[in-house]
Amino acid sequence: MEVRVRLAPSPTGSPHIGTAWQALFDYVFAKKMSGKFILRLEDTDQARYVPESEKEIYETLKWLGFEYDEGPNIGGQFGPYKQSERLEIYKKYAEELKEKNLTLEDEGAIRFKTKKIGETKWHDLVGDKDIIFPNNTQEDFVIIKSDSYPTYNFANVVDDHLMEITHVIRGNEFISSTPKHLMLYQAFGWTPPQFAHLPVLVGADRAKLSKRHGAKGALEYKKDGYLKEAIINFLALLGWSHPEEKEIFSLEEMIKVFDFKQFNPSSAFFDETKLEWLNGEYIRNMSNEELEKRLDDFLVDHPAKGKLKSVIPLVKDRIKKLSDFVPLTDFLWESPEYDREIFESLKIQDLRLMMDKVIQELENMQKPWNAKNFEQVFRKLAEQEKISVTQMFQLLRVAISGQLVTPPLFESIQILKEEETINRVKEAIGFVTSS
RNA sequence: GGCGCCAUCGUCUAGUGGUCCAGGACAUCAGGUUCUCAUCCUGAAAAUCGCGGGUUCAAGUCCCGCUGGCGCCGCCA
Numbered sequence A: 001m002e003v004r005v006r007l008a009p010s011p012t013g014s015p016h017i018g019t020a021w022q023a024l025f026d027y028v029f030a031k032k033m034s035g036k037f038i039l040r041l042e043d044t045d046q047a048r049y050v051p052e053s054e055k056e057i058y059e060t061l062k063w064l065g066f067e068y069d070e071g072p073n074i075g076g077q078f079g080p081y082k083q084s085e086r087l088e089i090y091k092k093y094a095e096e097l098k099e100k101n102l103t104l105e106d107e108g109a110i111r112f113k114t115k116k117i118g119e120t121k122w123h124d125l126v127g128d129k130d131i132i133f134p135n136n137t138q139e140d141f142v143i144i145k146s147d148s149y150p151t152y153n154f155a156n157v158v159d160d161h162l163m164e165i166t167h168v169i170r171g172n173e174f175i176s177s178t179p180k181h182l183m184l185y186q187a188f189g190w191t192p193p194q195f196a197h198l199p200v201l202v203g204a205d206r207a208k209l210s211k212r213h214g215a216k217g218a219l220e221y222k223k224d225g226y227l228k229e230a231i232i233n234f235l236a237l238l239g240w241s242h243p244e245e246k247e248i249f250s251l252e253e254m255i256k257v258f259d260f261k262q263f264n265p266s267s268a269f270f271d272e273t274k275l276e277w278l279n280g281e282y283i284r285n286m287s288n289e290e291l292e293k294r295l296d297d298f299l300v301d302h303p304a305k306g307k308l309k310s311v312i313p314l315v316k317d318r319i320k321k322l323s324d325f326v327p328l329t330d331f332l333w334e335s336p337e338y339d340r341e342i343f344e345s346l347k348i349q350d351l352r353l354m355m356d357k358v359i360q361e362l363e364n365m366q367k368p369w370n371a372k373n374f375e376q377v378f379r380k381l382a383e384q385e386k387i388s389v390t391q392m393f394q395l396l397r398v399a400i401s402g403q404l405v406t407p408p409l410f411e412s413i414q415i416l417k418e419e420e421t422i423n424r425v426k427e428a429i430g431f432v433t434s435s
Numbered sequence B: 001g002g003c004g005c006c007a008u009c010g011u012c013u014a015g016u017g018g019u020c021c022a023g024g025a026c027a028u029c030a031g032g033u034u035c036u037c038a039u040c041c042u043g044a045a046a047a048u049c050g051c052g053g054g055u056u057c058a059a060g061u062c063c064c065g066c067u068g069g070c071g072c073c074g075c076c077a
Helices: A018-030 A049-063 A087-099 A151-164 A172-186 A218-223 A228-236 A253-255 A272-284 A290-299 A322-333 A342-344 A353-364 A369-386 A390-401 A409-415 A418-434
Strands: A004-007 A037-041 A103-106 A109-112 A119-124 A127-132 A141-144 A165-169 A194-198
Touching: A004 A165, A004 A390, A018 A037, A018 A049, A018 A165, A018 A194, A018 A218, A018 A228, A018 A253, A049 A218, A049 A228, A087 A103, A087 A109, A087 A141, A087 A151, A087 A172, A103 A218, A109 A172, A119 A172, A127 A172, A151 A172, A151 A353, A165 A172, A172 A194, A228 A253, A228 A272, A228 A369, A290 A322, A322 A409, A353 A369, A353 A390, A353 A418, A369 A390, A369 A409, A390 A409, A390 A418, A409 A418
Parallel strands: A004 A037, A165 A194
Antiparallel strands: A103 A109, A109 A141, A119 A127
């Protein structure tokens, strides 16, 4: 039998990282089993519906590369894939339950009469364990609301059955309502799917990740300069682990080795610090050409666009996120702003005099400058003037960039070119003298 | 309150009865390399395996209880 899994988000707000996390496991399991990955929009709550979030769901899945085989905007044989367009279907099945005398009217809504004796159990793939609920804890629940829309508990079961879903992979928070779903499957005489209740992702306060607990939207990570590969790899490390305890691996590799047995059932905290490290790893392990392309795509209206090639080697080891590129290199694209205190922190006795010597050397140096010669000249000057090599180079650095931290000096100067470098040092001298 | 899920370094985790006085990664700290920063390399510190009982020759690993965290108990999903 073909494995069919589904991601069933409700378009009530920007999809956060937890949605992407679940999508990852849906996608990986589907691929692992050569099955189908289906997207279904659970838009049965009219009051909370946010049209924009629907687009964001598509965009998030597209960004991460989790392409679905059937879904709202692409169709499929079991469509439509938006529950708001399946109202007639739910009505029909609710009718069926009514005929079996399993429903009861309640102020315009329809409730399902649950079985109160005995117990309901299933085997959960996460943790590889049985979960048992006493049936008397399950109250009669609404299946069709008075606005004629179905509830999650009902639509979910009907659709999973109709769409021939074989494995329901969803959050832990649905464990408590699974007995209700199972009772419905039984009432219809349907075979229930297998369940895998994933641990929940929690925020810094250890509460379930959600918008109100400060969870960032999944797409915000893209804006922040995270690579999709790093996000995916990091997400894979939450709750799940590689059988060989590897930390860095690709989606393809994860698909090869995936197994629900590697799940840790306890909830995990999304630690952005480790994500940053991982993102840096991906950046460093990327070819210069690839990084150039990614960065160029990332930058919008930035003066460096299209002129990245020579800068890439300078920043590759220095950025953890694509966005780090901007503050690190802005002095290359625009004139620096000088700060008196920064010059003073150099602890050079006669700053003005030293800078005059620097400018003399610069003007005497034969063009084009080359890094090796450049270094030699200034090491010698430092020695002559009895200041440390570090002080000398820091002076140059601050003079051309206004900053104490920049990519390597000589290479940066080569990008600025001789004329601009001399101009900046002169400007710095003017600043030091006047202030 | 009822029911359920969970419980190993600050964080993510490995661990399926002995090879664990608990291993890895991030973060932290120290040192080395170095024109700054970063990278890279070396090292350190960090968990009496939530607590208490059992079972066993042997328990982080199995069982029970407790405690704690979280979830559900909605005509939300």
